[in-house]
Amino acid sequence: MNEWVGLEHAKMINEQLKKWETTAEDIDLIASHGQTIYHSPKSMRPASEYGNATLQIGDGDHLAVNTGIITISDFRQKNIAAGGEGAPLAAYGDYLLFANSDEPVVLLNIGGISNATFIPASASFKDIVCTDIGPGNTLMDQWIQQHTDWKFDKDAYYAQQGSINEDLLSALKANPFFDLPVPKTTGPELFNTGYIQESIKKARLENLIWQDVLATLNYFTATVIASTILKFSTEKAKPSILISGGGLHNPLLLEHLHQLLPGYSIGSTSDKGIHPDAKEAILFALLANELISGENSFGEGAPGFPAVGMGKISFPF
Template identity: 55%
Template sequence: MNKQIQNLYLKANKAERLIIGLMSGTSMDGLDIALCKVSGSGAETDIRVLEFKTGDFTADFREKVKAVFSKREADLQLVCLMNELIADTHAELINTALKEWGYKNEEIDFIASHGQTIFHAPKSLHKMEDYPNGTLQIGDGDHIAVKTGIITLSDFRQKHLAAGGEGAPLAVYGDYLIFSKKYEDRVMLNIGGIANFTYLPGNLNADEIFSTDVGPGNTLMDQFMQQNFKQFYDKDGAVGLSGNLNEHLLNALLKNEFFDADFPKTTGPELFNLNYLFAAQQVSATENISQEDVMATLCHFSAKTIANAIKRCFGLDAKAQVFMSGGGMHNPLLVKLLKEELPQSQFATTADLGINPDAKEAVLFAVLANESICGAPINFGGRKGIPSVCMGKISLPE
């Protein structure tokens, strides 16, 4: 047997495994690195976050990513080069984090790398009948494995596509294993660039679970802040809080067939971008309102789309137990608006369930890697959009 295959086999059979989960989302604010101790698999999964940090991206690196991000036309040579550069950058950030935490690379069993999404193209968006669902994450797993010396699982979304899904959202798999609780219906709401949630029924019936994107979380607000205020995001919601809602613009933003489509569904900044905002401003004759009012309205837009989706599932008087994660939970205006839209729902964060909400997505990929190595496909009843598969390609370091 090849010694690396043997090493993989031995690690897969350990009672406890150290797995690093990685996530770099559409907001591109840095690389979330979560060092997790994992035992068991499936319903017996036990996971504990030992260390967490967000490795900062340099301004130059962020601009390089933006040059190929969410563009229907991009320089193919640059895409090829960024596939390697992103992986090398992520590997360097991992090595630095391990050194800071006092771990040797050989102590880590696996890395679970999401990669960097540069384009997401479900059929519902591209609308080309002759083509399937598609998505592309770059940051090659072989480069990470070689440069860290750690077995790496990556490119998780392709198996989801191959088995009939849209490549997103994948949170349902980890949410089910980590956060389900008997007798308590839960909504695991992640407000990243795109907002999505997973519904976890208290009866623990996997057939009833679903996960769906609901619309923009931070992506439009972040893009507008970067273009007009030269800030990466609206820290503490300060700009949004200084503006006023424009109802005409909000109504125009809400008019899109995506919001009427059935769950589960997926979307991305390929749809919700500054061009989408400009088109809505033209339709509503709001091109000349203040930038602060635009930011306030974009925040209302995100809150409205999230709340509408939850009401669609639980009724107009939704009484949901909502656990938040993602960057949007740090925006006080967005959280305030959500609570006003859903007055009978209870809001908390995944910190109340033992998982740092900023680390949650990285942790979810550690769980997916653990299932691929040590578990089995979770049966969600063969429903559309949630194929029963294990995900992640395996890269060996030698």
């Protein structure tokens, strides 16, 4: 699979170069995150003798050889080797793109897992806090895929047909992950359909209609995001919130966030010139550039985020 994913990605890149009517010689670097197969921070298994672990596939050598372009891949291993959990890596790109503001800002990415970077006004890298929050779209996506042929709940169509169930909401919130100190990381290894079914069972709601479950998952996602943001806010310094990721396109989720975070300015990264659906790709392009240039733009690092160059270099020759 490692080879196959790398070759498939190479095909996609070569096809895109043809569409752009450009050649490999015009491209400086490929920054390839790869496909995450497993992510297992030590905090999820405290009794284990093994440390933080993560695995992404999509071999960089196959990408480089089959495109003719220098490729940077496998970014997360260096972060773990230097003492991090391997995620979220958004801290590095968010700092380079959004620091030096006169106002505090939260960069909220709602992908499969939601994560946030808190940047105080005029902050250095060591001042920021970046953490996974919990589920973003993953629980909603997995649930709707189980009950329809949709990949996701477009425009919250089905969630808006359901009602929030408070007992299920309480069961969903009852997980030790939410009490862990930040920074922390998680993934679908924890937040999956099994998590939903176990919560339904705990709440004794086996007969709850699936639309009500989906509506509750939507609100649950909003509540864990809002509670995390509130922990890093004060009445005198409410940060502006800039959202990226697929969750930005869920109108019900955004409605809940506005209700749960009154008085906050909530927009998207497009307000700062960064397309919200491209921010994660831009992040890894920045990390690749940092590595290949041999620069350290992060000073002493931040808690959980060592100031190291990340990624492995693969040459096409």
